Amino acid sequence: MEAQLPRADNYVGGEWISTDNVAQSTNPATGAVLGSYSPGSRALADQAARLARTTFEEGSWAASPRLRAAVLFEIADRMEEAKDEIVDLIVAENGKLRAEAMGETMGAISETRYYAGLARTVLGRTIETAPGNFSMMNREPAGVAAIIVPWNAPVTLLLRSLAPALAAGCTTVIKPAPQTPLIHRRVMQCIHECPSLPKGVVHSVNENGIEVGQAMVASNDIDVISFTGSSATGKLIMAAAAPTLKRLSLELGGKAPAVIYDDADLDVAARELTRGALVMAGQICVAATRFLVHEKIADDFTARMKAAFEAVRVGPGSDPASQMGSLIDMPSRKRQAELIEQAGDEGELVLRGQVPGGDLANGAFITPTLFRIDDLASPLVQEELFGPIVSIETFGDEAEAVHKANASRYGLAASVFTRDLARATRTSRAIRSGTIWLNCHGRLFAEGETGGFGQSGLGRLHGPEGLDDFLETKHVYLEAGRI
Template sequence: MNYGHVNLVDGIWLKGTQGHYVSVNPANRSPVGDVLGPDGHVAEQAVAAAVREFRRGQWVRNPRLRAATLNAMADAAATVSDDLVDLLISENGKLRAEAIGEVMASISELRYYAGLARDIFGRAFSGQPGQMSLIEKEPAGVCAIITPWNAPLTLLVRSLGPALAAGCTVIVKPHRATTVVSNLFMRSITSVPNLPTGVLQSLNDPDDWVGAWLVNHEDVRVISFTGSTATGAKIATSAGPRFKKLSLELGGKAPAVVMADADLDRAAREVAKGITVLSGQMCVCVSRVLVERSIADEFQHRLKITLSEIKPGPGHLPESTMGAMFDDSAVERHLANQQAAVAHLDMEILLAGKDLRGDTGGCFVTPALFSSRTTDHPLIQNELFTPMASFEIFDSPEEAVSLANASDFGLAASVHSADHNCARWVASRIDSGTVWINCHNRLFVETETGGYKSSGMGRLHGVEALLDFQETKHIYFENDYETRPQ
């Protein structure tokens, strides 16, 4: 199916003359679509259109227009939801249930921010008679949204929704590997009649230059990026001298803390699902399993059984319970990490992940689990982004917290315990933007997400997401009517 995988500039889909990429289905290596990039002239047109609309258009000043348009976008995306699901399965490699969840969440998020667009308020303050201060929230300017491949729709909309609701104009830069599904989504939501043409642009990036170009462009005032901590650090370094607003959700190393009084069957299911969701290619995936010593052997046994029952396979097959890896390099990284664990004296492979490429023809593996008695190894400190987790033991809640915080990431974590007070105590002391209790990986549009430490800055989802795309202005005036002699 060819939707014309080109670039949206000022309401027109343009080919440009620079860059070409063939998107490939990781489950069977079949081509999904051709992606054409922009040239420098087309890219400059996109920024110019966004600047024009921001400075002169009605979008910035008309919250009811923004609300109506976001609702219309949700309606438009819903009309192509089946095609979006199919493309997510084929281009992204995820399971059908995961793809359906992503599409429905994206539509829901558009509706949520349609409501918030009409609910942006400032405040007033009078310090003395005849003095008045008005505190107003204004859109921050032209925004570039740079998205990853692992959840190309939800990770776009959680930035796009608040950016548009706040009144920003936007340039989207999708990952080249998932441009086809991103293109269809953009075609659907930009087809709505109330959307001014300069509000929303999309620039493909097959040659991997557009993202850096947007970060460095003097007219782009906000950068919203989801991806690796290393790339986020480069963006912050480039954007720093221009004092741009940054919204960065970066890497994760989510620990799952299992206390001795936990429901072990439920915890095993939640942890196994947390390790294998999106084939381990999600920044909030469980990558460290921290277990109280008295139940360590029993929980390890249950977790290994649950992980062994995972059935990797193409996302459209109902019997598949884990989809494909991103590409061959992801498979090789999964295998190399296991070899690194084998070679270390303080580590042991508890469940070996297998390379299934020869059996399936696609980029499939099975999950892996290894024990570790150290926290200073790269396998514990670095984000692995494969279905692989460490198994570590603690003796007290205080030690569990210390272990959980023994990495420079702080995006997500979970605590599993029947004692709510203990679970709440541990959760409050883990350095993480999100901590779930007796579950893992529950994300809602209404509740903010974001990272501590090297996991990023800013918050997305919820009301606070608007802050990343707004400036606060103080307007002060005086009148002498109250102090005038009567």
């Protein structure tokens, strides 16, 4: 008897809900069908939002920090018990290397435990503005939070919004990415198994085109939207949320420059930036996508990066010998191939990416690309390419380096390579970006806030400030003797 493939259903009111329609989930490295999922609907999204609203207003969740901490610890424990299954699903459904998948899973577990700790220490403040006159600034949960999760890191990017939302006391409705439903289903199973979690606190509705997302953004029952994804979609969400004046937490696109000064340790820079550019096949918003190199070392650095990129072995995430996994799907491979042609037309291809043949021909694989370009106005410099394609641009002095680093509407992350501490400090101060790494690239952890300047978004995730988007401040005033 043929084994039945898994299916990811919706999760509303503590119950799994299937729908009449079924959509497939496939392995991007092989094209094989992995399972299926039940697309949700506007009606189901509205039902989940209403239940979340009722639970928030009538239940004890919002006023129970110790319960919230206990639930978050339970989620983390169950995810750790299931980590090998989650990792296997990430490798199969997302295309990542196994090491990347394990890093994502353990990072999500760490994030959840971090916010479990913060759940019991949501602090306000008290001011005595005159003798006997007290102003108490209380921090209270904002209400119902909708969390819209992208496909590129479906576990970490879920928990880094869900954990602070729950820690703050919000109830939640999640919309997972349609490319990674089975990964999400396994994490939701971990959440479902938590004995302390009240049934109406966490809901999840699978997307059906754009219907579910539109319902969440328009819903009067939802107070906060936490979205990670493209700047274009973020703008649409912002416009659609305006009629209900929802609070928005948006981590959007990035075009991370790496500034390499002429005194940099090029061995360190080449090692850090190979990983920083090609992690998750470049499908991450903080990937190093622009190498800004001092003209004195440009030839040497370019040769080093070409050799490093050429040496990267592309293959399935399940193969221990692979050093870069697949793209998310075949349309992405087609788009990357078109961008490579454009890079050849507008600049100079130092290393042309190729679609591999043989056993990899039917998967969403493409090898890394490196190209030189001088035109700051080019879409190749200005737009997020979201793949293993990196530009090399040169500069002559510190002012030009900063100018070029800031010559994009994005400001999510950047890195600076130099042995001069004063110059590192000046440059990191001058670059308008939410995160600056010095002599490294791509360090992310629960304790340190991330977020964007410019069109890279609003708000902050991770760290204590990650709670802010899910909290309101209430001023309670008291005059002694009147009570």
